[in-house]
Amino acid sequence: MTAPLRLHYAPDNASLIVRLALEELGLPYVTHLVDRQARAQQAPRYLRLNPNGTIPVLETPHGAMFETAAILLWLSDTTGKLAPKPQDPLRGPFLKWLFWCSNTLHTDLRSYFYPEKFIGPDPADQSQLRRIYRERIRADLHILEEGLQQTPALAGNAQPGLLDLYLPCLMRWCDLYANPKPSTAVSGPPDHQPDLPPDLPAETPLWFDLTAFPALYSVCRMAESRASTKRAQSAEGLGPTPFTAPILAMPPEGSAT
Ligand SMILES: N[C@@H](CCC(=O)N[C@@H](CS)C(=O)NCC(=O)O)C(=O)O
Numbered sequence: 001m002t003a004p005l006r007l008h009y010a011p012d013n014a015s016l017i018v019r020l021a022l023e024e025l026g027l028p029y030v031t032h033l034v035d036r037q038a039r040a041q042q043a044p045r046y047l048r049l050n051p052n053g054t055i056p057v058l059e060t061p062h063g064a065m066f067e068t069a070a071i072l073l074w075l076s077d078t079t080g081k082l083a084p085k086p087q088d089p090l091r092g093p094f095l096k097w098l099f100w101c102s103n104t105l106h107t108d109l110r111s112y113f114y115p116e117k118f119i120g121p122d123p124a125d126q127s128q129l130r131r132i133y134r135e136r137i138r139a140d141l142h143i144l145e146e147g148l149q150q151t152p153a154l155a156g157n158a159q160p161g162l163l164d165l166y167l168p169c170l171m172r173w174c175d176l177y178a179n180p181k182p183s184t185a186v187s188g189p190p191d192h193q194p195d196l197p198p199d200l201p202a203e204t205p206l207w208f209d210l211t212a213f214p215a216l217y218s219v220c221r222m223a224e225s226r227a228s229t230k231r232a233q234s235a236e237g238l239g240p241t242p243f244t245a246p247i248l249a250m251p252p253e254g255s256a257t
Pocket of ligand 1: 054068102
């Protein structure tokens, strides 16, 4: 790989997962901030790179890539790292869970975070959609925990793979943005402030507790010990324990929403 890779990112967005991969691989790259306050992801210049208007984009010698999991696999394929090889018996399970992260949990979180994109501006409709997706995400987390327990080689081991990068970010977002946590609601960025679900009284305990998922907790703990995470923490202002006890990002530039 000779031409510089350019990551179009916003702090604590899905681009964080790609940043972690670039750091883990030790690849040289430059970043370009997508200014979410200015809705730069909808600017014509950005839409030429990614017509979906989603973050991230990675500009590569083979063209601009979008879709987080595709970027991760491309990085892994071109370097021969961070994933089981095609003949490895772990390859199938790895692909299954990578695609599941992208198509199921990440997609369900997206519906929960941005209900207006899927059901329109009516707050009652949005609450209803969130209720549905909260249940889906709950079920997703149990399915994931069981999958990790059944196949421990997938993640949480000494040699990190792509799932060790993707899963901690998803857990971070579950905790920060999908939890009806009063402290988050007070200080959080406006369009990432889920209301307390209408069917839950204010004093209802948080529904997401990472410690209830031991395999996932262990993956997050290990992620926090890696140098790649430390570099991403300082680049995006992620705080001291970005995955096991996340706080809202205080990035040196840009904003999460
Ligand atoms: N399927 C996309 C989803 C990426 C995604 O949801 N990005 C969010 C940030 S975490 C985004 O672009 N949000 C802004 C928007 O949708 O306008 C991927 O895997 O890359």
